[in-house]
Amino acid sequence: DVYCEKPLTLTVDEGKQIAKVVKETKRVVQVGSWQRSDSRFRLAVELARSGRLGKIQKLSVALNLNKTGGPFPITEPPKSLNWDRWLGPAPLVPYIAERTHNTFRWWYEYAGGQVTDWGAHHIDIAQWILGHENTSPVKIETKGEFAAASDRSFNVPKSYFLRYIYHDGTVIEVIEEGRAGIMIEGDRGRIFVNRGTVSGAPIEQLAKTPFPREQFKLYARDNLTRPERAGKLDAIINHMGNFYDCLQSRELPISDIHTQHRTATTCHLANISLRLGRTLQWDPQAEKFVDDAEADSMLSRTPRKGYEFSA
Numbered sequence: 001d002v003y004c005e006k007p008l009t010l011t012v013d014e015g016k017q018i019a020k021v022v023k024e025t026k027r028v029v030q031v032g033s034w035q036r037s038d039s040r041f042r043l044a045v046e047l048a049r050s051g052r053l054g055k056i057q058k059l060s061v062a063l064n065l066n067k068t069g070g071p072f073p074i075t076e077p078p079k080s081l082n083w084d085r086w087l088g089p090a091p092l093v094p095y096i097a098e099r100t101h102n103t104f105r106w107w108y109e110y111a112g113g114q115v116t117d118w119g120a121h122h123i124d125i126a127q128w129i130l131g132h133e134n135t136s137p138v139k140i141e142t143k144g145e146f147a148a149a150s151d152r153s154f155n156v157p158k159s160y161f162l163r164y165i166y167h168d169g170t171v172i173e174v175i176e177e178g179r180a181g182i183m184i185e186g187d188r189g190r191i192f193v194n195r196g197t198v199s200g201a202p203i204e205q206l207a208k209t210p211f212p213r214e215q216f217k218l219y220a221r222d223n224l225t226r227p228e229r230a231g232k233l234d235a236i237i238n239h240m241g242n243f244y245d246c247l248q249s250r251e252l253p254i255s256d257i258h259t260q261h262r263t264a265t266t267c268h269l270a271n272i273s274l275r276l277g278r279t280l281q282w283d284p285q286a287e288k289f290v291d292d293a294e295a296d297s298m299l300s301r302t303p304r305k306g307y308e309f310s311a
Contacts, residue, residue: 001028003243007120008257008264010110013300015261016287022257030243030253031260035121035195036128037239039228043203044184044193046216048129052202053186058171059129060185061122062178066113066160067106070153072098089303096152106154108271113156114176115274116267122182124255124263125193126172128218129184133259136266136284137164137172144274162270167284174270195231221245222254272298 008031009015022029035041048056077083077095084092086100090109093099098106105111112119127133144157162174181194191200213224222242229238239255246253265287272295273280281290289295303309 001247003030003240004032006031006033006255006260006264007112007116007267008260009268010112011300012265012268012287015264019257019261026250028243028246028250028253029257030239030246031255031257032236032239033121033124033255033260033263034232034236034239035125036254037222037229037242038195038235039230040193040195040198041125042216043211044182044191044198045125045128046218047191047202047211048184048186049131049218050211050215052188052211053184053190054188056130056170056184056186058173058183058185059126060183061119061126061172061174062180062183063114063118063122063174063176064180065176066154066156066158067103068147068154068158069098069106070147071150072096072152074152087304089301089307089309092304093151098154103154106156108155108275111156112267112271113160115156115160115162115174115270116264118180119174119267119270120263122180123172123174123266124260126182127263127266128259129182130166130170130172132166132170132262134262135167136262136269136282136287138167138282138284139165140269140273140280140282141165142270142273142279144277156271157274160270160274162273164266164270219254221249221251268299 009018047053074094074096083095105117106113111117141163142161144160147153147158160176164172179194181192183192184190189200189202191198191202216224226238226241229235242254269280269282276295280292280295283290
């Protein structure tokens with residue numbers, strides 16, 4: 001059984017392989033998308049799914065800017081670091097300190113910038129709000145700008161805008177600036193949620209028309225008998241607690257492999273669209289692009305020799 005950091009994967013095909021193995025082995029895998037165990041985010045999702053906001057008209061997700069920088073100097077790796085092992089299946093390149101530690105996020109070879117970093121949190125919640133946690137968008141529209149190409153510079157987009165359209169016509173828009181979080185707009189009200197607040201008229205109305213936890217319907221086994229916890233360090237207590245519960249019960253945890261594969265997929269689809277510079281059509285059932293061999297070729301990556309693995 002595994003508790004795994006988010007985002008779950010580097011590519012879409014990795015997620016398909018992991019989901020297949022988990023299904024075959026019946027292991028418990030909890031992905032560390034701990035916002036699902038944060039009482040603020042959970043309240044926002046339950047309110048939206050219960051109909052208290054009316055018909056959801058639009059979801060707007062604000063992430064953060066990607067970092068830009070480089071070209072960086074090539075140096076010798078520290079003696080404490082096995083550079084070959086750190087790279088693993090990624091291409092063999094000279095050591096650059098900025099390729100490691102916190103700044104690995106800004107290299108496409110190892111990550112996907114804010115789209116996969118914060119997107120794995122906020123886009124996950126947005127899909128849960130819409131009831132699309134077990135599917136993916138059918139159309140991906142993006143705009144982005146890349147810095148001049150250099151193998152010694154950060155290479156994720158320096159600016160981006162994402163628009164996901166789902167089979168039922170619902171839309172999630174993702175922007176790079178603004179107040180980080182999720183704005184949920186329904187025809188009966190709107191609320192905003194992030195790691196510091198859940199606010200809006202429907203939240204204020206809870207004083208008159210309470211929405212107790214016993215009315216929550218989406219996932220009945222996740223700490224609803226534990227104290228409500230909000231904020232990263234506290235919410236992780238409940239997230240890990242849910243994992244431990246599922247080790248005993250053998251039930252799906254709240255951030256299960258299937259929904260988190262779909263979340264990671266949605267993030268990866270945007271990065272593929274950004275890199276290709278065009279709109280893409282996606283088949284969520286087949287988990288392939290529609291009549292687009294070039295885009296399909298980016299669903300996986302060829303591992304470096306010595307780091308191959310079989311499906």
